[in-house]
Amino acid sequence: MSLLSMFNLLNVFIRHVSKQNVLGKLQYSSQVLPQFSSEKFNKTRKEFSLVELKDIDYFKKILDKNRVLTEESDVLPFNIDWFKNCRGQSKVVLKPKSAQEVSQILSYCNQRKIAVCPQGGNTGVVGGGVPMFDEVILNLSLMNQIISLDDIxxxxxxxxxxxxxxxxxxxxxxxxxxxxxxxxxGTCHIGGNVSTNAGGIRLLRYGNLHGSILGVEAVKADGTIVNCLKTLKKDNTGYHLKHLFIGSEGTLGVVTKVAIHCPVKPKSVTVGLFGLHNFENILKLYRSAKSSLGEILSAFEMCDRDALNSSSKYLKQSLPISEYPFYVLVETHGSNETHDEEKLTQFLSKEMESGLVLDGTVTSEPGKMQNIWSFRESIPAADLAGAYLHTYDVSLPQNCYYEIVPLLRERLGNKARVSGFGHIGDGNIHIDVIVPEYSTEVTNLIEPFLFEEVAKRNGSVSAEHGLGCRKPHLIHYSVDETAVQLMRDLKNVMDPNGILNPYKVLPDDGV
Known part of the structure; x- marks a missing residue:
């Protein structure tokens, strides 16, 4: 492909992303398409069949020609992840509207041994939703119907x-x-959330997503539609098969429907932003918040100064409090606005007197709460703007939650900027390493050093984003070989031809 063609295709990609509103405000570091994932991760294509004209004709019979994309410019946006770290080589995107259409597609691809990459909103950060090579992209964006809601x-x-x-x-x-x-x-799909067992900011209050999923409908590689779409809170009839699909990143089946338990909307929501001197004080504040705020505590987020300053510059907005080494964002969900705001304000006053909190603000006004949250939620987009971003999603015991950030800063010196932010309540920290452009030198300084340090602290190399194509070789840092083998056995039973999202989650044999 000529350089001019690459530029033209990238412009199409940017316009498409803008329409999709990926994380609201996405910017790009250069005008060059990302390297092919297969080259970047040194992968060898497995013995899958190539998509031929007869296959395209069959897909058009199942769907219709408008839902079978084959033009290079149309397919390109679906080949690239939103971080611009991964790029596949698919030649066709299929957009089914029903589980029956998914079933027909997978049954055919399984017989022909054509690899398939299931794709939701494509907001993942480990390349799980884009192809490694020329897999058929199965995009579920048109399967967007709400079927029922039991408000009791x-x-x-x-x-x-x-x-x-x-x-x-x-x-x-x-x-x-x-x-x-x-x-x-604003962009991610619930099916993708389920397939990655997404975490998020409310986990502290409402638990992990797998605890809220009552049932799923999923399609196996051979086209079998598995109906586990129960809506009961309690059902111990046999194996909990829904859990095979929750968190499996589309490697065991394609989730097509979801039954999810929705909590009652809080009558009162209050948000506080606090400045702190060091990380040790964050842990003390967290213990105090659990005691003082108790049942209304819904989120307890931390950001270091580098992370929040980056977001502030990106949004072109000043923080509502002065600059400090660390920040904590606290949210409460309750039933009495006056009581809850007073409770959080009292908590702030008490901890300012104790010296844990240096400064802070509390609000229950929707606009102000949204403004405070925007600083936290814009950090990834801010770090990506005008740079190359290495982003890492790991879990660590809370007493050593932040230790790896200063270690990386010392190791990288002036080669990169390193920041940390995340969910204190569940031990999930996001570590961003920002460099002007991709270099193997910086990558080799980070990896596997970072994961070795996580393993030393009995952490997890993947907290909430999954393994995708970027982390399968790291699975042994967190999972015993016997467990990995059981995963392989499940994969072989569920997908013996290996057509579903190959090169993802599990390491290559012998790795």
């Missing part, structure tokens, strides 16, 4: 392509909320 039990049943924010807006009209909240909520 709070059970929502919907198709996998529903956008998270749209679902939250819908259930709020019925005095409920989605138990999951993410920075990518």
């Amino acid at each position: 039990s709070g059970t929502l049943v919907c198709e996998a392509g529903c956008i998270l924010e749209n679902l939250d807006n819908y259930v709020r009209e019925h005095e409920l909320i989605m138990p999951l909240d993410l920075g990518a909520k």
Whole structure:
């Protein structure tokens, strides 16, 4: 491909991303397409069949020609992840509207041994939703129907392509909320959230997503539609098969419908932003918040100065408090606005007197709360703007939650800027390493050093974003070989031809 053609295709990609509103405000570091993932990660194509004209003709019979994309400029946006770190080589995108169409597609691809990459909103950060080579992209964006809502039990049943924010807006009209909240909520799909077992900022209050999923419908590699779409809170009839699909990143089956329990919408929401001197004080403040705020505590987020300053510059807005080494964002969900705001204000006053909090602000005004959250949620987009971003999603015991950030700063010196932010309540920290452009030198300084340090602290190399194509070789840092072998056994049973999202999650044999 000529350089001019690459530029033209990139412009198409940027316009497409703008329409999709990926994380609201995405900017790009250069005018060059990202390197092919297969080259970047040194992968060898497996013995899958190439897509031929007869295959395209068959797909058009199942769908219709408007839902079978084959033009290079149309396919390109679906080949690139939103971080511009991964790029596939697919020649065709299929956009089904029903589980039956997904079933027909997978049955055919399984017989022909054509590899398939299931794709939702494509907001992942580990390349799980884009092809490695020329896999057929199965994009579920047209499967976006809400099927039912039981406002007594709070059970929502919907198709996998529903956008998270749209679902939250819908259930709020019925005095409920989605138990999951993410920075990518305006673009990510609930099916992708389920397939990666997404975490988010409300986990502290509403638990991990797998605890809120009551049932799923999924399609196996051979086209079999597995109906586990129960809407009961308690059902111990046999194996919990839904958990095979939750968090499996589309490697065991394609999730097509979801039944999810939605909590009651809080009558009162209050947000506080606090400045602190050091990380040790953050842990003390967290213990105090659990005791003082108790049942109304819904989020406890931390950001270091580098992370929040980056977001502030990106948004071109000043923080509502002065500059400090660390910040904590606290949110409460309750039933009495006056009581809850007073409780959080008292908590702030007490901890300012104790010296844990240096400065802070508390608000229950929607506009001001949204403004405070925007600083936290814009950090990834801010770090990506005008640079190359290495982003890492790991879990660590809370007593050593922040230790790796200063270690990386010392190791990288002036070669990179390093920041840390994340969810204190569940031990999930996001570590961003920002460099002007990609270099193997910096990558080799970070990896595997970072993961070795995580393993030393009994952490997890993947907290909430999954393994995708970027982390399968790291699985042994967190998972015992016997468990990896059981995963392989499940994969072989569920997908013996290995057509579903190959090169993802599990390491190559012998690795």
